[in-house]
Amino acid sequence: SEFYSPKDIEQKWQEIWEKEEAFKVGTDKSKPKFFALVEFPYPSGQGLHVGHPRPYTALDIIARKRRLEGYNVLYPMGWDAFGLPTENYAIKNHIHPKIVTKKNIEHFTEQLKALGYSFDWDREINTTDPNYYKWTQWIFLQLFKKGLAYKSEMPINWCTSCKVGLANEEVVGGVCERCGGEVVRKVKSQWMLKITEYADKLIDDLDMVDYIEKIKVSQVNWIGRSVGAEVDFKIPGKEENLRIFTTRPDTLFGATYMVISPEHPLIDKYKDEIKNYTDLINYREQAAKKSDFERTELVKEKTGVVINGLTAINPVNGKEIPIWISDYVLMTYGTGAIMAVPAHDERDWDFAKKFNLPIIEVVAGGNVNEAAFTNTSTGKLVNSEFLNGLEVADAKIKILEWLTEKGIGYKKVNYKLRDWVFSRQRYWGEPIPIVHCEKCGYVPVPESELPLMLPEVESYEPTDNGESPLAAMTDWVETTCPHCGGHAHRETDTMPQWAGSSWYYLRYIDPHNSEAFAGKEELEYWLPVDWYNGGMEHTTLHLLYSRFWHKFLYDQGLVNTPEPYKKRTSHGMILGENNEKMSKSRGNVVNPDDIIGEFGADTLRTYEMFIGAFDLSAAWSNEGVKGCRRFLDRVWKLKDIVTSEEAYSDNLETKMHQTIKKVTSDFESMKFNTAIAAMMSLVNEFYRVGSITKGEFKTLLLLLNPVAPHITEELWQIIGEKGRVYQETWPVYEEAKTIENTVEIAVQINGKVKANLTISLDEKQEEVETKAKELDSVKAALNGKNVMKVIYVPGRILNIVVK
Ligand code: ANZ
Ligand code: ZN
Numbered sequence: 001s002e003f004y005s006p007k008d009i010e011q012k013w014q015e016i017w018e019k020e021e022a023f024k025v026g027t028d029k030s031k032p033k034f035f036a037l038v039e040f041p042y043p044s045g046q047g048l049h050v051g052h053p054r055p056y057t058a059l060d061i062i063a064r065k066r067r068l069e070g071y072n073v074l075y076p077m078g079w080d081a082f083g084l085p086t087e088n089y090a091i092k093n094h095i096h097p098k099i100v101t102k103k104n105i106e107h108f109t110e111q112l113k114a115l116g117y118s119f120d121w122d123r124e125i126n127t128t129d130p131n132y133y134k135w136t137q138w139i140f141l142q143l144f145k146k147g148l149a150y151k152s153e154m155p156i157n158w159c160t161s162c163k164v165g166l167a168n169e170e171v172v173g174g175v176c177e178r179c180g181g182e183v184v185r186k187v188k189s190q191w192m193l194k195i196t197e198y199a200d201k202l203i204d205d206l207d208m209v210d211y212i213e214k215i216k217v218s219q220v221n222w223i224g225r226s227v228g229a230e231v232d233f234k235i236p237g238k239e240e241n242l243r244i245f246t247t248r249p250d251t252l253f254g255a256t257y258m259v260i261s262p263e264h265p266l267i268d269k270y271k272d273e274i275k276n277y278t279d280l281i282n283y284r285e286q287a288a289k290k291s292d293f294e295r296t297e298l299v300k301e302k303t304g305v306v307i308n309g310l311t312a313i314n315p316v317n318g319k320e321i322p323i324w325i326s327d328y329v330l331m332t333y334g335t336g337a338i339m340a341v342p343a344h345d346e347r348d349w350d351f352a353k354k355f356n357l358p359i360i361e362v363v364a365g366g367n368v369n370e371a372a373f374t375n376t377s378t379g380k381l382v383n384s385e386f387l388n389g390l391e392v393a394d395a396k397i398k399i400l401e402w403l404t405e406k407g408i409g410y411k412k413v414n415y416k417l418r419d420w421v422f423s424r425q426r427y428w429g430e431p432i433p434i435v436h437c438e439k440c441g442y443v444p445v446p447e448s449e450l451p452l453m454l455p456e457v458e459s460y461e462p463t464d465n466g467e468s469p470l471a472a473m474t475d476w477v478e479t480t481c482p483h484c485g486g487h488a489h490r491e492t493d494t495m496p497q498w499a500g501s502s503w504y505y506l507r508y509i510d511p512h513n514s515e516a517f518a519g520k521e522e523l524e525y526w527l528p529v530d531w532y533n534g535g536m537e538h539t540t541l542h543l544l545y546s547r548f549w550h551k552f553l554y555d556q557g558l559v560n561t562p563e564p565y566k567k568r569t570s571h572g573m574i575l576g577e578n579n580e581k582m583s584k585s586r587g588n589v590v591n592p593d594d595i596i597g598e599f600g601a602d603t604l605r606t607y608e609m610f611i612g613a614f615d616l617s618a619a620w621s622n623e624g625v626k627g628c629r630r631f632l633d634r635v636w637k638l639k640d641i642v643t644s645e646e647a648y649s650d651n652l653e654t655k656m657h658q659t660i661k662k663v664t665s666d667f668e669s670m671k672f673n674t675a676i677a678a679m680m681s682l683v684n685e686f687y688r689v690g691s692i693t694k695g696e697f698k699t700l701l702l703l704l705n706p707v708a709p710h711i712t713e714e715l716w717q718i719i720g721e722k723g724r725v726y727q728e729t730w731p732v733y734e735e736a737k738t739i740e741n742t743v744e745i746a747v748q749i750n751g752k753v754k755a756n757l758t759i760s761l762d763e764k765q766e767e768v769e770t771k772a773k774e775l776d777s778v779k780a781a782l783n784g785k786n787v788m789k790v791i792y793v794p795g796r797i798l799n800i801v802v803k
Contacts, residue, residue, distance in 0.1 A: 004636035006600025009714045014116055016713075022726050023118040026072040034071040035526050036063040037505055037565070039534040039542070040078040040125075042497075043104035044085055048111040049582070050590045050608070050620065055533045055571045057605045057707075058614060058670060060117050062531060064706035065667055067118075068730035074526060075118055076508040078125035079105050083497040084162065084178060087428035091460045097428045101128055111592060115601050116709050118726075123511045127500030132507060133430040134451035135517040136499050139549065141433060141444050142556060148194040149422065151442060155263075155332075156421055157291070158186035163462045164425055165190060168418055170541075174291040185288050188466070191432055191493060193420040195548045199223050201562075202417075202547055211568040212615070215539050222540040224416025229400055230335060231409035233258065233312040236320065242266065242312050245334030245414055248344065248376075249403065250395035252316045253384035254362035255339035256352070258323040259304065262287045263331040266310070275308040280325055287327040295327040302328065302351040314339075315408050316385070316399075326351065334414055343368040363392060420545065422496060425468045427460045429494030437481035437488040446482050454494075468492045501542050502549040505529050505564060517558075524560050532565040543568065569670060572617040574608070579619045590620050602708035603629040609672035609707055631676075632711055634683055635704065638697060639718055641686070645693035652696055654740055655685050660733035663703045672707070679704055694719060699731045747772045748799040749781045757798070765792040772798050 017023065036059045041052060063075035081101045090097040105126065112119070125132055143149040156165040161181030165188060170177045195202075203223050206216045228247035235242055242258060260266060262284035271277045283305045287295065294300065304326030311320050328347050329338055342352035342359040349372035352359050359368055364382045366373025373379070381387040386402070387395045403409030423432070433445035433452040445452050455476045457469050470492040471477065481488040503517065509526045510518035534543070550564040575581060576588030583589065595604045607628040612618035648656050659682045666675035682700060686692045697719065705712040705725045716725050745768070747755045755777045759768055769790055772778050778800075785802035792798050 004633050004711065006596075006602060006710065010114070010116060010596075010601050010710045013710045013713050014113060016724075017116075017118075017726070018121075020724070022724070023067075023073075023075070023120050024122060025074050025120050028072060029525050031070065031072040033526055033530075034063070034066040034073045035505075035509075035529045035531075036066070036073065036075045037508075037529045037532040038077075039538065040080050040501070040504060041108060042080050042083060042085070043101060043108045045089055045100070045104055047104075047107050048592050050592050050595070051574045051582075053115055053592060053604060054574055054608045054611075054614075055535075056112070056115070056117055057608055058571065058672060059531065059533050060605075061609070061667055061672065061706035064118055064709065064726070065730060067726065068702070068705075068728055070729070073118075074123075074508065075120065076123045076125075076511075077112065077117070077119040077121070078123075078504060078508070079108070079127065080497065080501050080504070081105065081126055081128040082429045082495075082500060084164075084426070084428070087426060087460055090428070096456075097460065098128070101126075114596055115592070115605065118709070123508050125504060125507050125511050127430075127504065128428075130451040130453055131514070133500065135507065136430050136495065136503070137433045137445075137450050137452055138447060138517065139503060139553070140430075140495070140499070141447060141450075142558075143193060143552060144434065144442075144444055146552075146556075148197060148552065150192055150194065151189055152192050152419075153187060153189050154192075155185040155187050156190055157183045158188075158466070159183050163466055165421055165423060165466075168292075168421075171291060171293070174293045183291055186466075188423075190421050191423040191434075191491075193422045193548075195420045195545070196415060196417055198548050198551050199225065199415045199417050201551055202544065205547075205551075205563055209563050209566060209568070211565075212570060215536070215543070215568055215570065218539045219544060222417065222544065224414075226414045226416070228412055228414065229403065229409050230412040231315065231339065231403060233315060233339065235310060235312055238270075238310075240266075240269075242323070242337055243335045244337045244339050245412060246339055248341065248392075248396075249399045249409065250381065250384075250387065250390075250392050251341040251344050251362050252314065252339070252399060253387070254341040254343050254360045255314050255321065256342060256358040256360055257321050257340045258312045259326050259329045259338050259340050259348075259351070260307075260323060261329045261331040261336040262325045262327055264325070264336050266337075267307070267325070270310060273309045276305065279305050280307065283325060283327075290327060292330055292332070295330065296347075298346060300328070302326065302347065302354050304351065304355065306355075315403075315406070322357075324351075324355075332418065333416070342372065344372055344374055346372045346374060348372070362387075420548075422499070423493035424496050425462050425466050425492075426494055427454075427457060427462075427469045429496065430454070430499055431470070432491040432493055432495060434491040435479055435481060435488040436491065437484060437486055439486055440481055440483045440488075443481055443483045443488065468494060470494070498542060498545050502546045503553075505532075505546070506550075506553075506559065527559060528561045528563055529565045531567045531569070533569045533571060536570045539570075570615060572613070572615055574611070575617055575619045577620050577622070582620075588620075595625060599625055599629045600632070600710075602632055602711045606632065606676060606707050610676045612673060614670045614672055631680055631683070632708060634687070635700070635708075636711065636715065638683065638686055638692065638700075639715055641691050642697045642719055643691060643693050646695040647693060648695055648699075649689075649693055651689060652685065652692065653737060655682060656696060656699055657733040657737040660699065660703065660731050661735075661738050664730070664733070667706070676707065701725060702728055702731050743795050745795065746797050747775065747778055748797060749778070750801060751799060754778050754781050761795055765790070765798075768792060768798055769800075772800070 038055050038059050063073050066073050086097045086100050090100055157171045159176040159181050161179050171183050176183055203220055229249040230245050232241035232243050267280055304324045307323045310323050312323055340348040342348040343361045361368045362384050363379045365379030376392045381390045381395045431452045431454055434442050437443050460469055477490050479488050479490050506518050510522040513519055553559045554562050607625045659678050662678040663675045701712040701716055713725050742760050744756050744758050746753045747757050755775045788803050789801040
């Protein structure tokens, strides 16, 4: 074939790979293994987005390279198929979500296959398949049995438009992450997972893994470990103390008032003595309308009401100080109460200024009339009796000793991380395998009865009071207690979409196992995932959740590594041509099918890897796509200038070794764009030279194969090679041969440059001198002169001193 026609070759190779089981995971466990993982997609009705091929191609490159390097590679794909968009589509169009999901998966599969990924399709998984969610439910039961799944009445984030409870992580900027709707607090009985039990391990074990730094930082910040103290303040006339959490016990002498959360139980407990109880309740109602995010925003104008009838005593100096309520203190953090130190805390300072409360400086170094002085690394304690003169760090130690000794305070570690709200009042999710018995309480469905199948319902709409549609299925809900045989009700909430993805990488290891989520031997061979690439947006959601589940399974002896993923990297987004997010409403969505149809899958793959630094977002450019297609056209036409020689020619040898070195290391550091640039430069060099050996061409094909697998297999065949590229070995380079052997030196006469001369680095002075003296300009300058001395600075200058 004269012209490069992707249509004629891409499908052909996809069929060959499938027939030859080219990417099926090997059974030879004596080989080193490599488990490459990308986040499995949610099969939406829109089909594949051009954002998907970026990470998928990236790890396909790594996976293909590893196979050529002799590894047994597992690079799997599957479907994260439970979730709201499908359910919403089903509600609107009266089609069962199962049918919608099936259709969407078929479409996605076709699209992914057209891209030529080296997935082992025999290991495909689907979170909505009962054979899969059986194990999601099983893991949930293990969590329940260990007390890590519990039901709790608690205020949750409630999206008024989706009518569904949201995890903190799903509320972004105070609104619903999915629909942008208003999020309010609503008290509901919810299944919770005790991720907080793993807070320390989730931070500390980050030392064991190779994650890009910003991922580690945001996980640490999200967990928000904060070391401080709890301190009791006496309430005059009451037995009960007001307990607060502070990270700055050193500032106790500067506490001039207290603030409790509007939801604090003290208010209702002493409602009869509180003279302005109604004001407090009104304020509480206003606060309920705001999200935690809004309430704690620094810039927000402070509001609050002083409690009329209750005060507190500062334990360090016996002073009686007022108690206020304000929405900037959250009931869900610490003890829901603070001591306010306006001199050294910004929010307290704003509040004190607004309500004219006293500000007492206790750490010198700022101007507390102008602003709160929050620096803890400079300045010594003042106005603080026995703490005066100490640095903040030392004062913290001393006051803690003092408090502990007196029994009014102790060291306390708090976390921002909350337990994970695991209930969804929705249909399209895994049923939670628990029944509620009036006598026995919450009882697990026996493991032998798993999977607990999602029943067929008439309508998928959540009920108006926010119950799952399963609640309307009386026949299903009414059941008997597995424990006492008495009357019981099934749980009607389902699991969140994060459930199935919390352990999916484990199922890839042994997807057809019916005895366990995966066999022990298989787990031991394949764990941990060697390289996991995914979106930054999952850092504090899926990535953290799955680390938690894995650690739990590790503690139960069910997996053999403390961490699921050895390495985690992240890709940037692909934006529209105008640098805006691609969206239907903006009309700037690029459909991968169109690009494949017009230019071929290899061009799309090459382009998405060439588009820019992998970790940064990049704007789509049709010109860029065409450029990549031109590059592949040029690679194609090289077949016409290939000789039958296997060895590298002298004039290309250095360039060959340099290119192998560059591509090899750039792929490893995900610098795909510069790796491709190096191959483009090699191709330019090939054309400049005009004729290339077969050996040179084959090396190019091997290097390019992970990026553009179809064209390279086809060319390999065209030049008469018997095997396949995928069965070859990755090219090697010799370090010594990557170094340019020739240099250009300056030839000087009496210090003045007369000519430049290209020499080989290993040439001796005499040889260089002889060559220099043959140059016309040098000859002329030497004419009639006596050479007194010749100085040679190797590789740089030859200076001839004459008289
Ligand atoms: C007195 C103080 C003095 C504070 C000072 C800070 C600076 P992190 O680091 O986030 O843990 N706080 C405690 N519980 C709170 C709640 N439920 N809602 C809002 N704020 C709360 O912050 C801990 C600090 O946040 C605590 O230390 C407390 O204010 C406040 F110069 O206590 B601090
Ligand atoms: Zn019972």
